[in-house]
Amino acid sequence: MRTNELISALVQDQAMRRWRLEGVLLCGLAIGGGMTALGFLAGLGLRPDLESAVMTLRVLLKLVVSLGLLVVCAGLTLRLARPGVPVGGWRWGAPALALLLAGAVAAELLATPPASWSARMMGQNALFCLALIPALAAGPLACLLLALRQGAPIRPGLSGALAGLAAGGMGAAFYALHCIDDSPLFLVVWYGLGIGFVALLGAVLGRYWLRW
Amino acid sequence: MARASDEEDWADWMRAAIAGDGAAYRRVLEAVTPFLRGLARRGFARAGLSPAEAEDVVQEALLAIHLKRHTWDTARPIGPWLSAIARNKLVDALRRRPTAAHVPIDDLLETLPAAGGAEMEEGQELDRLLEQLGGRQRDIVRALSLEGRSAREAAQQFSMSEGAVRVALHRALKALALISGRQTA
Known part of the structure; x- marks a missing residue:
């Protein structure tokens, strides 16, 4: 086929998506978030002492880090879904979160006796957390990947991984409303593993599903 | 790289095309083709492949530009968007091929034909x-x-x-x- 013949065919296909990518992605996030909220309320529910707990620094940190991860990674995926658009200020999101976490871990280590560190890290419901964060993140991950298919991610694996991190952040934010293990040590290890698993899944799915 | 004034024309035509102007759409696709072709041929030459075989990349890039034209943010310059798509298709094409034969790049660059009319190129x-x-x-x-x-x-x-x-x-x-x-x- 000659190139000008291809162009003749292309110009006759007038179908074009009219939704802005931002809208599609936000819609995916909202639907995914709804799925997570439903699953959370049906299966888990809020921790009984949430009202007082949410004012403590440790619980606040869990929420801030999870929601921060959600926002930063959703922003990054949006940038990466448009070819040729620079990442811009979003690139500082991940280091900022890492810095915040490192500071929190350091503070925890300084504030608590070394003998208690291992108990704080292991918490009470580690395996529960490990299983539930990915379960809560599954809906948002599927919705985000579906939304990203409308874009043109130049690096499908990376975009999939970031979608996984955003979905993991969403799952973790909800799970944090239930979870009673509040130490930053627990957060880094078990939330980290749970979210990391979702990111890995997103990367694998993205490599195949986000090609265009 | 394309000249800035070219890019502004392309962006104007593409905006018109998105608004439903079929003639502007043909104009922009034909105008960006030599730019895509140059990028694809340079990529093939650098990989030690014959630039003449790069036309498939040009066509795949045009197809992707067509199907993904809604991902161009009409407020941004169009050049980086076009280059990113074309480079993506180039990388895919190079990855599909077995290891390139080792032809000295200088030889290939000398044989790089001047960007011909779109009507002559076939994939x-x-x-x-x-x-x-x-x-x-x-x-x-x-x-x-x-x-x-x-x-x-x-x-x-x-x-x-x-x-x-x-x-x-x-x-x-x-x-x-x-x-x-x-x-x-």
């Missing part, structure tokens, strides 16, 4: 993919490309409505992009 990949597509979709794409028919003429030829021809064309183009992408996965 093979899309024809192969069309065969895989088969059936009515293949016939419709052929009629509208190789045979140079309009959607209305094709509608008469296949006793379909013009709208149905366009729907089938759109599905066929999406399917072509999908099987082309799957080869690299």
